[in-house]
Amino acid sequence: MNVLPAIAIFSVAVAFALGNRRLAGGRHRREGRARAQTFYLGLAALFVALQPPLDSLADRLFWAHMLQHMLLQMVAPPLLVLGAPWLQIWRVVPLAARRRIGRRLARFRPLRVLSSALTRPWVAWVLFLGTIALSHLPAVFDYALRHDTFHEAEHAVFLGLGLLFWSRAFDSPPFHARLRPAGAVIFFATAMVADSLLALAIMGSHAPLYRPYAVLEPRPEGLSPIADQQFGAAFMLEPASLPLLMAVVWSLKRWLATTPGPQTVQAYRLDIARTASTGWGCCRSRADETAHPPSGGSRRPGLHRSSSGDQPGLRVVPNAQPAPAAASPKAQLRSDRSTLGQVRAARRPVLRHFARAQKRFRAASLLSDQLAAE
Numbered sequence: 261m262n263v264l265p266a267i268a269i270f271s272v273a274v275a276f277a278l279g280n281r282r283l284a285g286g287r288h289r290r291e292g293r294a295r296a297q298t299f300y301l302g303l304a305a306l307f308v309a310l311q312p313p314l315d316s317l318a319d320r321l322f323w324a325h326m327l328q329h330m331l332l333q334m335v336a337p338p339l340l341v342l343g344a345p346w347l348q349i350w351r352v353v354p355l356a357a358r359r360r361i362g363r364r365l366a367r368f369r370p371l372r373v374l375s376s377a378l379t380r381p382w383v384a385w386v387l388f389l390g391t392i393a394l395s396h397l398p399a400v401f402d403y404a405l406r407h408d409t410f411h412e413a414e415h416a417v418f419l420g421l422g423l424l425f426w427s428r429a430f431d432s433p434p435f436h437a438r439l440r441p442a443g444a445v446i447f448f449a450t451a452m453v454a455d456s457l458l459a460l461a462i463m464g465s466h467a468p469l470y471r472p473y474a475v476l477e478p479r480p481e482g483l484s485p486i487a488d489q490q491f492g493a494a495f496m497l498e499p500a501s502l503p504l505l506m507a508v509v510w511s512l513k514r515w516l517a518t519t520p521g522p523q524t525v526q527a528y529r530l531d532i533a534r535t536a537s538t539g540w541g542c543c544r545s546r547a548d549e550t551a552h553p554p555s556g557g558s559r560r561p562g563l564h565r566s567s568s569g570d571q572p573g574l575r576v577v578p579n580a581q582p583a584p585a586a587a588s589p590k591a592q593l594r595s596d597r598s599t600l601g602q603v604r605a606a607r608r609p610v611l612r613h614f615a616r617a618q619k620r621f622r623a624a625s626l627l628s629d630q631l632a633a634e
Contacts, residue, residue, distance in 0.1 A: 265310040305336040315579035318479025320480045322473050323492035330500040337422030344432045381428040381439050388425035389454045398469050405472045452504040459496035471511030
Protein backbone atom coordinates (compact mmCIF):
# COMPACT_ATOMS: atom_id res chain seq x y z
CA MET A 261 0.00 0.00 0.00
CA ASN A 262 1.17 3.53 -0.77
CA VAL A 263 0.97 5.03 2.70
CA LEU A 264 1.27 8.75 1.93
CA PRO A 265 -1.58 8.94 -0.65
CA ALA A 266 -3.78 6.78 1.57
CA ILE A 267 -3.22 9.07 4.59
CA ALA A 268 -3.92 12.17 2.48
CA ILE A 269 -7.16 10.74 1.08
CA PHE A 270 -8.32 9.60 4.52
CA SER A 271 -7.51 12.99 6.09
CA VAL A 272 -9.45 14.87 3.41
CA ALA A 273 -12.44 12.54 3.88
CA VAL A 274 -12.44 13.10 7.66
CA ALA A 275 -12.11 16.89 7.26
CA PHE A 276 -14.98 16.92 4.79
CA ALA A 277 -17.17 14.86 7.12
CA LEU A 278 -16.50 17.21 10.06
CA GLY A 279 -17.14 20.32 8.01
CA ASN A 280 -20.26 18.80 6.50
CA ARG A 281 -21.74 18.31 9.97
CA ARG A 282 -21.17 21.99 10.81
CA LEU A 283 -22.91 23.15 7.66
CA ALA A 284 -25.84 20.74 7.94
CA GLY A 285 -29.22 22.42 7.75
CA GLY A 286 -31.63 24.13 5.38
CA ARG A 287 -30.72 24.26 1.75
CA HIS A 288 -27.34 22.63 2.39
CA ARG A 289 -29.08 19.60 3.86
CA ARG A 290 -31.12 19.14 0.69
CA GLU A 291 -28.23 19.61 -1.73
CA GLY A 292 -25.35 18.41 0.42
CA ARG A 293 -26.26 14.73 0.42
CA ALA A 294 -25.86 14.28 -3.32
CA ARG A 295 -22.71 16.40 -3.40
CA ALA A 296 -21.21 14.46 -0.49
CA GLN A 297 -21.83 11.15 -2.27
CA THR A 298 -20.23 12.54 -5.42
CA PHE A 299 -17.20 13.74 -3.46
CA TYR A 300 -16.72 10.37 -1.76
CA LEU A 301 -16.92 8.66 -5.16
CA GLY A 302 -14.13 10.95 -6.36
CA LEU A 303 -11.99 10.01 -3.34
CA ALA A 304 -12.70 6.33 -4.03
CA ALA A 305 -11.53 6.78 -7.63
CA LEU A 306 -8.32 8.39 -6.34
CA PHE A 307 -7.75 5.54 -3.91
CA VAL A 308 -8.20 2.90 -6.61
CA ALA A 309 -5.81 4.76 -8.94
CA LEU A 310 -3.01 5.21 -6.40
CA GLN A 311 -3.13 1.91 -4.52
CA PRO A 312 -2.38 -1.72 -5.42
CA PRO A 313 -3.25 -3.72 -7.39
CA LEU A 314 -3.66 -1.06 -10.11
CA ASP A 315 -0.61 0.98 -9.10
CA SER A 316 1.63 -2.12 -9.09
CA LEU A 317 0.18 -3.37 -12.36
CA ALA A 318 0.79 0.03 -14.01
CA ASP A 319 4.57 -0.49 -13.67
CA ARG A 320 4.38 -3.62 -15.83
CA LEU A 321 1.50 -3.03 -18.27
CA PHE A 322 0.88 0.04 -20.41
CA TRP A 323 -2.90 -0.45 -20.50
CA ALA A 324 -3.02 -0.49 -16.67
CA HIS A 325 -0.96 2.72 -16.66
CA MET A 326 -3.48 4.34 -19.02
CA LEU A 327 -6.35 3.18 -16.80
CA GLN A 328 -4.61 4.82 -13.86
CA HIS A 329 -4.21 8.08 -15.79
CA MET A 330 -7.86 7.95 -16.83
CA LEU A 331 -8.95 7.80 -13.19
CA LEU A 332 -6.63 10.68 -12.26
CA GLN A 333 -7.62 12.93 -15.18
CA MET A 334 -11.15 12.08 -16.32
CA VAL A 335 -12.95 10.42 -13.38
CA ALA A 336 -11.74 11.72 -10.02
CA PRO A 337 -11.45 15.47 -10.89
CA PRO A 338 -15.02 15.99 -12.20
CA LEU A 339 -16.45 14.05 -9.26
CA LEU A 340 -14.46 16.14 -6.78
CA VAL A 341 -15.49 19.38 -8.52
CA LEU A 342 -19.16 18.41 -8.49
CA GLY A 343 -18.82 17.37 -4.84
CA ALA A 344 -17.81 20.97 -3.93
CA PRO A 345 -15.89 20.19 -0.71
CA TRP A 346 -14.23 23.59 -0.36
CA LEU A 347 -16.46 25.19 2.28
CA GLN A 348 -16.67 22.02 4.35
CA ILE A 349 -12.90 21.55 4.49
CA TRP A 350 -12.34 25.29 5.10
CA ARG A 351 -14.72 25.27 8.08
CA VAL A 352 -12.53 22.72 9.87
CA VAL A 353 -9.80 25.36 10.22
CA PRO A 354 -10.28 27.51 13.36
CA LEU A 355 -11.90 30.89 12.82
CA ALA A 356 -8.85 32.93 13.88
CA ALA A 357 -6.61 30.94 11.54
CA ARG A 358 -9.12 31.34 8.71
CA ARG A 359 -9.10 35.10 9.12
CA ARG A 360 -5.32 35.29 9.27
CA ILE A 361 -4.85 33.04 6.22
CA GLY A 362 -7.55 34.91 4.30
CA ARG A 363 -5.94 38.29 4.94
CA ARG A 364 -2.50 37.10 3.87
CA LEU A 365 -3.80 35.47 0.72
CA ALA A 366 -5.83 38.57 -0.18
CA ARG A 367 -2.75 40.80 0.20
CA PHE A 368 -0.43 38.50 -1.76
CA ARG A 369 -0.53 40.14 -5.17
CA PRO A 370 1.42 37.46 -7.14
CA LEU A 371 -1.16 34.88 -6.07
CA ARG A 372 -4.01 37.07 -7.32
CA VAL A 373 -2.29 37.59 -10.68
CA LEU A 374 -1.54 33.86 -11.01
CA SER A 375 -5.08 32.82 -10.11
CA SER A 376 -6.52 35.37 -12.55
CA ALA A 377 -4.42 33.88 -15.35
CA LEU A 378 -4.98 30.21 -14.49
CA THR A 379 -8.74 30.49 -14.16
CA ARG A 380 -9.20 31.54 -17.78
CA PRO A 381 -10.81 28.65 -19.65
CA TRP A 382 -8.37 28.63 -22.57
CA VAL A 383 -5.40 28.61 -20.20
CA ALA A 384 -6.85 25.66 -18.27
CA TRP A 385 -7.53 23.86 -21.56
CA VAL A 386 -3.97 24.32 -22.85
CA LEU A 387 -2.37 23.34 -19.54
CA PHE A 388 -4.51 20.22 -19.08
CA LEU A 389 -4.28 18.84 -22.63
CA GLY A 390 -0.70 20.01 -23.07
CA THR A 391 0.40 18.20 -19.92
CA ILE A 392 -1.30 15.00 -21.07
CA ALA A 393 0.44 15.18 -24.46
CA LEU A 394 3.80 16.04 -22.89
CA SER A 395 3.61 13.18 -20.41
CA HIS A 396 3.20 10.67 -23.27
CA LEU A 397 6.41 11.67 -25.02
CA PRO A 398 8.69 8.59 -24.87
CA ALA A 399 11.54 10.42 -23.06
CA VAL A 400 9.23 11.88 -20.37
CA PHE A 401 7.25 8.64 -19.99
CA ASP A 402 10.39 6.49 -19.58
CA TYR A 403 11.87 8.95 -17.07
CA ALA A 404 8.70 8.84 -14.97
CA LEU A 405 8.75 5.04 -14.91
CA ARG A 406 12.38 5.00 -13.70
CA HIS A 407 11.98 7.70 -11.01
CA ASP A 408 9.17 7.21 -8.49
CA THR A 409 9.34 10.74 -7.05
CA PHE A 410 8.86 12.31 -10.46
CA HIS A 411 6.07 9.85 -11.18
CA GLU A 412 4.17 10.76 -7.99
CA ALA A 413 4.62 14.47 -8.70
CA GLU A 414 3.26 13.87 -12.20
CA HIS A 415 0.14 12.28 -10.70
CA ALA A 416 -0.33 15.30 -8.41
CA VAL A 417 -0.06 17.63 -11.43
CA PHE A 418 -2.64 15.52 -13.31
CA LEU A 419 -5.07 15.83 -10.41
CA GLY A 420 -4.52 19.57 -9.88
CA LEU A 421 -4.86 20.48 -13.55
CA GLY A 422 -7.86 18.16 -13.80
CA LEU A 423 -9.61 20.08 -11.03
CA LEU A 424 -8.76 23.35 -12.79
CA PHE A 425 -10.00 22.05 -16.16
CA TRP A 426 -13.34 20.62 -15.02
CA SER A 427 -14.15 23.55 -12.73
CA ARG A 428 -14.15 25.94 -15.74
CA ALA A 429 -17.47 24.48 -16.91
CA PHE A 430 -18.97 22.93 -13.73
CA ASP A 431 -20.31 24.92 -10.79
CA SER A 432 -18.54 24.02 -7.57
CA PRO A 433 -20.02 26.22 -4.81
CA PRO A 434 -18.96 28.76 -3.73
CA PHE A 435 -17.16 28.96 -7.09
CA HIS A 436 -19.08 29.33 -10.33
CA ALA A 437 -18.27 28.08 -13.80
CA ARG A 438 -16.54 30.56 -16.08
CA LEU A 439 -18.09 29.12 -19.24
CA ARG A 440 -21.65 29.40 -20.49
CA PRO A 441 -23.29 26.27 -21.93
CA ALA A 442 -22.36 27.13 -25.54
CA GLY A 443 -18.73 27.70 -24.57
CA ALA A 444 -18.70 24.51 -22.48
CA VAL A 445 -19.79 22.48 -25.53
CA ILE A 446 -16.81 23.77 -27.52
CA PHE A 447 -14.52 23.43 -24.49
CA PHE A 448 -15.26 19.74 -23.93
CA ALA A 449 -15.65 18.79 -27.60
CA THR A 450 -12.24 20.14 -28.56
CA ALA A 451 -10.68 18.42 -25.53
CA MET A 452 -12.24 15.12 -26.62
CA VAL A 453 -10.86 15.57 -30.14
CA ALA A 454 -7.36 16.37 -28.85
CA ASP A 455 -7.34 13.38 -26.50
CA SER A 456 -8.60 11.07 -29.26
CA LEU A 457 -5.89 12.26 -31.68
CA LEU A 458 -3.22 11.42 -29.10
CA ALA A 459 -4.73 7.94 -28.60
CA LEU A 460 -4.86 7.34 -32.36
CA ALA A 461 -1.21 8.40 -32.72
CA ILE A 462 -0.14 5.84 -30.10
CA MET A 463 -2.38 3.16 -31.57
CA GLY A 464 -1.02 3.73 -35.08
CA SER A 465 2.59 3.13 -34.04
CA HIS A 466 3.98 -0.18 -35.36
CA ALA A 467 6.81 -0.32 -32.83
CA PRO A 468 6.89 -0.07 -29.02
CA LEU A 469 7.24 3.57 -27.96
CA TYR A 470 8.19 3.08 -24.31
CA ARG A 471 11.36 1.15 -23.55
CA PRO A 472 10.59 -0.04 -19.96
CA TYR A 473 7.58 -1.96 -21.27
CA ALA A 474 9.40 -3.20 -24.40
CA VAL A 475 12.31 -4.84 -22.50
CA LEU A 476 10.20 -6.28 -19.68
CA GLU A 477 10.55 -10.05 -19.37
CA PRO A 478 8.59 -12.18 -18.74
CA ARG A 479 5.58 -10.38 -20.18
CA PRO A 480 2.57 -10.22 -17.80
CA GLU A 481 -0.57 -11.95 -19.07
CA GLY A 482 1.31 -13.06 -22.22
CA LEU A 483 0.74 -9.71 -23.98
CA SER A 484 3.37 -8.59 -26.47
CA PRO A 485 4.67 -5.02 -26.09
CA ILE A 486 2.86 -3.80 -29.22
CA ALA A 487 -0.43 -5.48 -28.22
CA ASP A 488 -0.16 -3.94 -24.74
CA GLN A 489 0.50 -0.53 -26.28
CA GLN A 490 -2.49 -0.74 -28.62
CA PHE A 491 -4.71 -1.98 -25.80
CA GLY A 492 -3.70 1.04 -23.69
CA ALA A 493 -4.36 3.41 -26.60
CA ALA A 494 -7.82 1.86 -26.95
CA PHE A 495 -8.42 2.71 -23.27
CA MET A 496 -7.48 6.31 -24.01
CA LEU A 497 -9.75 6.40 -27.05
CA GLU A 498 -12.97 5.00 -25.59
CA PRO A 499 -13.36 4.85 -21.78
CA ALA A 500 -11.19 7.91 -21.16
CA SER A 501 -13.21 9.99 -23.64
CA LEU A 502 -16.55 8.92 -22.18
CA PRO A 503 -16.58 11.55 -19.36
CA LEU A 504 -15.82 14.25 -21.94
CA LEU A 505 -18.62 12.99 -24.17
CA MET A 506 -21.04 13.03 -21.25
CA ALA A 507 -19.95 16.59 -20.44
CA VAL A 508 -20.56 17.62 -24.06
CA VAL A 509 -24.07 16.14 -24.02
CA TRP A 510 -24.87 17.75 -20.65
CA SER A 511 -23.62 21.16 -21.79
CA LEU A 512 -25.54 20.86 -25.07
CA LYS A 513 -28.72 20.07 -23.14
CA ARG A 514 -28.23 23.15 -20.95
CA TRP A 515 -27.55 25.27 -24.02
CA LEU A 516 -30.74 24.15 -25.74
CA ALA A 517 -32.74 24.63 -22.54
CA THR A 518 -31.59 28.25 -22.21
CA THR A 519 -32.22 29.11 -25.87
CA PRO A 520 -35.77 30.47 -26.32
CA GLY A 521 -37.69 28.78 -29.11
CA PRO A 522 -40.10 30.52 -31.49
CA GLN A 523 -43.13 29.56 -29.39
CA THR A 524 -41.55 30.99 -26.24
CA VAL A 525 -40.70 34.27 -27.99
CA GLN A 526 -44.20 34.48 -29.45
CA ALA A 527 -45.70 33.90 -25.99
CA TYR A 528 -43.54 36.70 -24.54
CA ARG A 529 -44.63 38.99 -27.36
CA LEU A 530 -48.33 38.26 -26.84
CA ASP A 531 -48.11 38.68 -23.06
CA ILE A 532 -46.47 42.08 -23.36
CA ALA A 533 -48.92 43.13 -26.07
CA ARG A 534 -51.89 42.20 -23.89
CA THR A 535 -50.59 44.07 -20.88
CA ALA A 536 -49.43 47.12 -22.82
CA SER A 537 -52.63 47.77 -24.71
CA THR A 538 -56.39 47.60 -24.17
CA GLY A 539 -59.39 47.05 -26.41
CA TRP A 540 -57.64 44.63 -28.78
CA GLY A 541 -59.78 42.03 -30.43
CA CYS A 542 -63.20 41.87 -31.99
CA CYS A 543 -65.28 41.54 -28.84
CA ARG A 544 -66.27 43.91 -26.06
CA SER A 545 -68.44 43.13 -23.07
CA ARG A 546 -71.65 45.04 -22.18
CA ALA A 547 -70.20 45.85 -18.77
CA ASP A 548 -67.23 47.60 -20.43
CA GLU A 549 -69.44 49.73 -22.61
CA THR A 550 -71.69 50.61 -19.67
CA ALA A 551 -68.73 51.65 -17.54
CA HIS A 552 -67.03 53.53 -20.41
CA PRO A 553 -69.71 54.80 -22.81
CA PRO A 554 -68.64 56.46 -26.05
CA SER A 555 -68.47 60.25 -26.02
CA GLY A 556 -71.61 62.18 -27.06
CA GLY A 557 -73.88 59.30 -26.10
CA SER A 558 -73.76 57.90 -29.63
CA ARG A 559 -73.04 54.36 -30.38
CA ARG A 560 -69.42 53.48 -31.27
CA PRO A 561 -69.10 52.96 -35.02
CA GLY A 562 -68.77 49.37 -36.06
CA LEU A 563 -70.42 47.98 -32.92
CA HIS A 564 -73.75 46.23 -33.32
CA ARG A 565 -76.07 44.61 -30.86
CA SER A 566 -75.80 40.87 -30.79
CA SER A 567 -78.67 38.80 -32.07
CA SER A 568 -80.65 36.52 -29.85
CA GLY A 569 -78.47 33.60 -30.88
CA ASP A 570 -75.24 35.22 -29.74
CA GLN A 571 -73.74 34.82 -26.31
CA PRO A 572 -75.39 37.17 -23.80
CA GLY A 573 -73.38 40.19 -22.81
CA LEU A 574 -71.11 40.12 -25.89
CA ARG A 575 -70.77 42.92 -28.44
CA VAL A 576 -69.51 41.88 -31.86
CA VAL A 577 -67.51 44.26 -34.03
CA PRO A 578 -67.92 43.13 -37.61
CA ASN A 579 -66.36 46.32 -39.01
CA ALA A 580 -63.13 45.87 -37.00
CA GLN A 581 -59.91 46.23 -38.92
CA PRO A 582 -58.52 42.96 -40.30
CA ALA A 583 -55.45 41.36 -38.74
CA PRO A 584 -52.20 42.77 -40.08
CA ALA A 585 -50.37 40.81 -42.71
CA ALA A 586 -47.55 38.50 -41.63
CA ALA A 587 -44.36 40.44 -41.05
CA SER A 588 -41.17 39.67 -42.91
CA PRO A 589 -38.58 37.46 -41.16
CA LYS A 590 -36.32 40.46 -40.47
CA ALA A 591 -39.18 42.48 -38.98
CA GLN A 592 -40.24 39.47 -36.89
CA LEU A 593 -36.67 39.04 -35.63
CA ARG A 594 -36.47 42.73 -34.66
CA SER A 595 -39.79 42.44 -32.86
CA ASP A 596 -38.67 39.32 -31.00
CA ARG A 597 -35.43 40.99 -29.93
CA SER A 598 -37.34 44.03 -28.71
CA THR A 599 -39.68 41.78 -26.73
CA LEU A 600 -36.82 39.88 -25.13
CA GLY A 601 -35.16 43.19 -24.26
CA GLN A 602 -38.31 44.34 -22.46
CA VAL A 603 -38.48 41.06 -20.54
CA ARG A 604 -34.85 41.34 -19.47
CA ALA A 605 -35.32 44.96 -18.44
CA ALA A 606 -38.30 43.97 -16.27
CA ARG A 607 -36.27 41.15 -14.73
CA ARG A 608 -33.26 43.25 -13.68
CA PRO A 609 -34.85 44.91 -10.59
CA VAL A 610 -35.97 41.51 -9.32
CA LEU A 611 -32.47 40.07 -9.73
CA ARG A 612 -30.93 43.05 -7.95
CA HIS A 613 -33.38 42.58 -5.09
CA PHE A 614 -32.47 38.90 -4.73
CA ALA A 615 -28.75 39.72 -4.90
CA ARG A 616 -29.08 42.22 -2.06
CA ALA A 617 -31.10 39.71 -0.04
CA GLN A 618 -28.44 37.06 -0.63
CA LYS A 619 -25.67 39.41 0.56
CA ARG A 620 -27.63 40.22 3.72
CA PHE A 621 -28.20 36.52 4.35
CA ARG A 622 -24.50 35.74 3.95
CA ALA A 623 -23.54 38.57 6.30
CA ALA A 624 -26.01 37.32 8.90
CA SER A 625 -24.71 33.76 8.50
CA LEU A 626 -21.10 34.91 8.94
CA LEU A 627 -22.04 36.92 12.02
CA SER A 628 -23.84 33.96 13.55
CA ASP A 629 -20.82 31.73 12.89
CA GLN A 630 -18.52 34.24 14.57
CA LEU A 631 -20.81 34.51 17.58
CA ALA A 632 -21.02 30.70 17.83
CA ALA A 633 -17.22 30.41 17.60
CA GLU A 634 -16.72 32.99 20.33
